[in-house]
Amino acid sequence: MKLKILYDNTAKPGFKSAWGFSCLIEAKETILFDTGWDGDLLLYNMHKFGFNPEKIDKIVISHDHWDHAGGISRILNETKNPEVFVLKSFSEKLKKEIAKRAVLREVSGMEKISGGVFTTGEIGTEIPEQSLFIETENGFVVLTGCAHPGIDNILNFIKNYGKIYRVIGGFHGFNNFEYLKGIPMLSPCHCTTHLNEIKKMYPKNYKECCAGDVFEI
Numbered sequence: 001m002k003l004k005i006l007y008d009n010t011a012k013p014g015f016k017s018a019w020g021f022s023c024l025i026e027a028k029e030t031i032l033f034d035t036g037w038d039g040d041l042l043l044y045n046m047h048k049f050g051f052n053p054e055k056i057d058k059i060v061i062s063h064d065h066w067d068h069a070g071g072i073s074r075i076l077n078e079t080k081n082p083e084v085f086v087l088k089s090f091s092e093k094l095k096k097e098i099a100k101r102a103v104l105r106e107v108s109g110m111e112k113i114s115g116g117v118f119t120t121g122e123i124g125t126e127i128p129e130q131s132l133f134i135e136t137e138n139g140f141v142v143l144t145g146c147a148h149p150g151i152d153n154i155l156n157f158i159k160n161y162g163k164i165y166r167v168i169g170g171f172h173g174f175n176n177f178e179y180l181k182g183i184p185m186l187s188p189c190h191c192t193t194h195l196n197e198i199k200k201m202y203p204k205n206y207k208e209c210c211a212g213d214v215f216e217i
């Protein structure tokens with residue numbers, strides 16, 4: 001299974017960067033997790049990877065914020081009627097627009113998105129968010145958007161189903177660094193305020209993540 005980082009605040013040479021996050025999961029099915037804000041930039045980085053967006057089977061939007069959901073309308077013009085998984089609590093207007101151009105799926109609780117790929121369902125009350133967790137032989141690889149509900153709350157939920165192997169995505173303002181002890185691989189990116197502290201505290205576990213990165217999991 002391959003993960004390709006399509007959109008992040010930083011990028012490898014040749015790729016474009018902007019505030020936001022998006023990751024492609026290439027498994028039995030092809031799943032797009034988040035869309036960044038600028039759909040053109042997202043498509044630019046997809047083409048840089050030599051990826052054809054028509055191959056996307058499913059799209060999951062972590063939360064209803066511009067830097068994660070903003071690229072959706074542009075990307076839906078390039079896809080072939082994918083299923084789009086949003087939270088039930090997303091704005092009715094956004095859900096209605098998505099439903100015009102794709103198969104809308106409203107998520108509330110934990111559910112399977114595709115073989116070995118699960119959503120946590122809605123976590124958090126202030127800014128509800130869903131994260132993905134992917135089954136691998138080493139444990140779960142977790143993908144977060146901004147992690148507004150708190151990385152600890154998200155991971156505590158996933159720990160009910162098995163151990164965590166790696167976390168990739170935004171950690172937001174999370175500063176309970178001790179909590180991250182014991183997680184073999186940490187790839188905080190996007191909106192992570194304390195990236196340098198995490199890197200300094202866990203130098204062996206830290207693995208850089210930016211647009212243009214490919215991770216074999």
Ligand SMILES: [Zn+2]
Nearest residue numbers: 067145146191
């Ligand atoms: Zn964000």
Ligand SMILES: [Zn+2]
Nearest residue numbers: 063065146148
């Ligand atoms: Zn956000």
